[in-house]
Amino acid sequence: MVGHDLPAPSPRAVELREAMTRFMREQVLPAEAQYLAHRAAAGPGDHTVPPVVERLKRQARAEGLWNLFLPAESGLTQLEYAPIAELSGWSLDLAPEAINCQAPDTGNMELLHLLGTAEQQREWLEPLLAGEIRSAFAMTEPEVASSDATNIATRIERDGDTYVVNGRKWWTSGAMDPRCAVFILMGKTDPSAAIHRQQTMVLIPRDTPGVTVVRDYPVLGHHDQHGHAEVRFDDVRIPAGNVVGEEGGGFAAAQARLGPGRIHHCMRALGAAERALALLVRRAKDRVAFGAPLADQGVVRQQIAESRLEIEQARLLCHRASRVIDADGNKAARDLVAMAKVAVPRAATRVIDRAIQVHGGAGVTDVTPLAAMYAWHRAMRLFDGPDEVHLNSIAKAELRQDPALPA
Template identity: 65%
Template sequence: MDARAQRSARCVLIGAVDFAPSAAATDYTVRMRAFLDERVLPAEAEYDAFRAQRRSTPQEWDLPPVVETLKEQARERGLWNLFLPSLSGLSNLEYAPVAEVSGWSPVIAPEAINCQAPDTGNMETLHLFGTEAQKQEWLEPLLAGEIRSAFAMTEPDVASSDATNIETRIRRDGDDYVIDGRKWWISGAADERCRIFIVMGKTSPDSDDTVSTHRRQSMILVPRDTPGLRIVRHLPTFGYQDQHGHSELVLDGVRVPASNILGEEGGGFAIAQARLGPGRIHHCMRLIGMAERALSLMVERAQARVAFGRPLADQGVVREQIALSRMEIEQARLLTLKTAWLIDEHGAKGAATEIAAIKVVVPRMACAVIDRAMQVHGGGAMSDDFPLAYFYAWARALRFADGPDEVHIRSVARQELKAHT
């Protein structure tokens, strides 16, 4: 079957799909919503106050104690590790509405249920490619929420959207590998609970013509306390320092046992593709929840705020902003649900085009909705009196994370052109 026929067949199939949530999805979503309303949202003020007291101090990345309390409460409610189908029993389609609810409080809720990036992607990677020893040492404490992790791929000196550009060198030396390189925007590294890094680098140099371009990269496990691994600085996003940080690292002669390699030598590019697919859709699910909360705040503000003798909700321009936001959220959600269904039916590879599409559509939608909500809130929206400024910073950052818009647009265009060739 040629590419156009495959695409047509998939479009016909999707018409028969019922996106009505299963009984399990409904149950988990209802419980997640109750947990959000009863526990998470009321805890935001305590979380923010704890962090404000430590801002610009060495304790800036300390975990607010309320998060550990929420984690225990989530466990008691059976809301734990829901992102991993082999543990939760939820398909991607069933997990989607649960993840969306967690996006209403993107800083706290995902961690409270142990479904926060980059740990989810790292846990999936270890689950799929880790040895039994690697799983016991790192996956089990991650699944238990006892430690956190980081994924070190992006580099400052090359366009890391093309993973074949990566320059970090992973060199075999007897029973060890020695790693040299520089990474940045490594999420989670500032948090002292981040105990393990999955580092991507080259095990075969570009000059080796006997190895294909996509078999030169490998992934390797580097514990935080390994000599030669140094955190240079923590990078703010629009002035915000995330509680877990986004950091620049230097790996200078870092030596780890050869048994720390993930999968096989030369398998790094394939592992990255397997890891990033589910990670991208999880980001999009949470972003939809964030956009829903922004719209809810926009409506509340429009009904309560009076300008020119009438509530803002009576102003035509504000009504248009509300309507556009609702329509864009619904469109993005439907495309995300379709993508989740395709992953369940055909795997991440079979949903590659849709994964690329939602990674463009959803962050752009979220940025637009949050921006409109900020306009309706006026100048206060740029302060910390409302969560909108942080929401916007996070949504805008996700147009870079896991590949910039332009790379995903290129992928969609390539598949579309292939279908019509």
């Protein structure tokens, strides 16, 4: 593992960060009202794409702010990408997709980049990188504890030169978007194999017979445009060539996919925390209670200070994990990523909660973005592995260490 020192970003990385800051301030944040107005008029059950999204995508691409999450495309390290991803977290509904760095597509693109065949990359990766289609990731299941991926029950059975898929998934993010063209699904191909060799990932085109999108699930009452769907797969037949990687390699593929995905979620969560703190500070300065601005109250000043401390601590952990990924790979950074996946959402939700409190009734409505921000980042403590799973892996790693100090 590398030391704690973080290298300076390249001139190009600095330039892209400055361009992203301008893009957020001049394009994305002013467009939020238009985006939200479209969603409100359409209603929560409608998942059509607000036109402003495609406009922002064209602008971002013209400015070189495109596919920055993938080192092979952008030339950025994970550490250099981190501040840019953080800026996109200021506006989670708009900014990540505007720069084609939105989940679950980024994880699916990384997987296809790493393991996809030339044909799979041509059919699915290229249009995803171009922002022409979207995708969904079908892993979590309602009947089993999906925090343990070996529990997955969806069956993928070989039948000649095809596979037949049967199962039920939920929290299949991206499936409600009308542009969703393909699922990456994880299921069991051989229940008798070694426990980590039973699973396989496959590509399932959205229009394959037997695929039924049942319903969308809200996140603490908030329906995302791209959706988090329950999906049934009933005798879904796909070519054998739709396996991603190799049969039995699904568990390893999931770990390869989730590593960068987890740290990217953490990067964006830092941006949400920064926006919440900015809203808290503005409210504290502008709001008068008992004859003085809230900013004059000692308890509010303490909330501001605690928020800044937590953001800075979480950022350092996130950046250190990113640095280890760059230097030594995802496996070497596993424990640091697990720490960040626990610490950063905790910090973000605490900061957002303080901002809600200082805003009073406005904080729990749609008058501010705080309620929606809180819902998503509270959910973040569950997806990509709940806190408890990461804490267990962190503890096991610590127990394996030879302490520097005598007991």
